[in-house]
Amino acid sequence: MIINTVCIVLVLLGIIFFVGGAVGIVRFPDFYTRMHAAGKGDTMSVFMVLVGLAVYQLSDFTLANLLIAGKILFITIFIMWASPTSTHALIKAGLEEGQKVWTRNDKKETEDEQ
Amino acid sequence: MYRISIFLLLFGIWIVFSGQFDAFHLALGLISTALVTAISSDFFFADRSRGTGARIQEIVRIPWYLSWMLYQILLSNLHILKLALSPGDLPEVQPKLVRIKTGLKTDFAKWFLANSITLTPGTITIDIEGDELLIHSISEVTTTGVEDDAMERKIASVFERGNN
Numbered sequence: 001m002i003i004n005t006v007c008i009v010l011v012l013l014g015i016i017f018f019v020g021g022a023v024g025i026v027r028f029p030d031f032y033t034r035m036h037a038a039g040k041g042d043t044m045s046v047f048m049v050l051v052g053l054a055v056y057q058l059s060d061f062t063l064a065n066l067l068i069a070g071k072i073l074f075i076t077i078f079i080m081w082a083s084p085t086s087t088h089a090l091i092k093a094g095l096e097e098g099q100k101v102w103t104r105n106d107k108k109e110t111e112d113e114q
Numbered sequence: 115m116y117r118i119s120i121f122l123l124l125f126g127i128w129i130v131f132s133g134q135f136d137a138f139h140l141a142l143g144l145i146s147t148a149l150v151t152a153i154s155s156d157f158f159f160a161d162r163s164r165g166t167g168a169r170i171q172e173i174v175r176i177p178w179y180l181s182w183m184l185y186q187i188l189l190s191n192l193h194i195l196k197l198a199l200s201p202g203d204l205p206e207v208q209p210k211l212v213r214i215k216t217g218l219k220t221d222f223a224k225w226f227l228a229n230s231i232t233l234t235p236g237t238i239t240i241d242i243e244g245d246e247l248l249i250h251s252i253s254e255v256t257t258t259g260v261e262d263d264a265m266e267r268k269i270a271s272v273f274e275r276g277n278n
Binding site: 016017020021023024027028029030032033035036037039040041043044045047064067068070071074080081083084085087088091092095101102103104 | 130131133184187188191194195197198199204207208209210211228229232233234235236238239240241250252
């Protein structure tokens with residue numbers, strides 16, 4: 001019962017962070033700031049959802065379930081490893097390709113041009 | 115000694131992933147981990163000048179760093195969530211390119227710092243040039259966060275305690 005509650009809370013929190021990331025992708029002004037939402041809104045949310053699932057597995061404590069929880073932990077480690085790497089690769093490619101960095105002051109000028 | 119520890123590490127991972135404890139699967143695991151160790155054990159740690167004791171000390175300290183890291187990720191994820199859901203034309207979004215100098219010496223520690231910065235929402239490491247990191251930061255708060263060297267000091271205390 002307690003374990004189920006912990007699991008549900010973790011997964012729900014993860015989903016809230018996911019929503020924040022998705023909204024950020026739509027609302028942020030340029031490529032770089034969108035990468036912030038796309039690449040990293042995930043880290044915490046995926047972590048929370050997966051830890052929630054691992055906790056759920058452990059509610060019925062057997063060796064097989066312990067191993068499954070271990071595998072889920074491996075997935076979280078992989079995501080924490082791969083997500084920053086791919087974010088970095090994309091954003092570096094963007095900079096080298098010449099995407100303009102949006103700043104507060106630029107915005108006024110572009111509005112004036114229009 | 116080095117090869118044996120790599121072999122044991124890989125075999126442990128095999129056991130966790132396979133979850134089967136009969137002789138057939140364990141034998142398969144033995145053969146494949148032995149093969150991988152023979153072919154590619156040199157790739158795991160390029161710098162083997164430090165003793166096993168120092169390595170084990172590092173490995174013991176990493177989880178402590180990771181738990182601090184997780185707390186930081188949680189804090190800054192909340193910050194991004196707040197940014198994304200703030201009304202109007204997002205007044206707090208003030209993106210900026212920041213350069214910070216790092217005193218870390220080994221490539222691995224620099225990589226660890228860069229990955230930690232990228233993992234913390236609100237800051238992305240674009241490039242490492244020598245001992246300078248080029249960082250894209252999304253708001254005032256994350257900029258001051260990344261210019262503070264708390265993270266770097268923690269990493270130095272994990273990986274470069276002996277050197278400093």
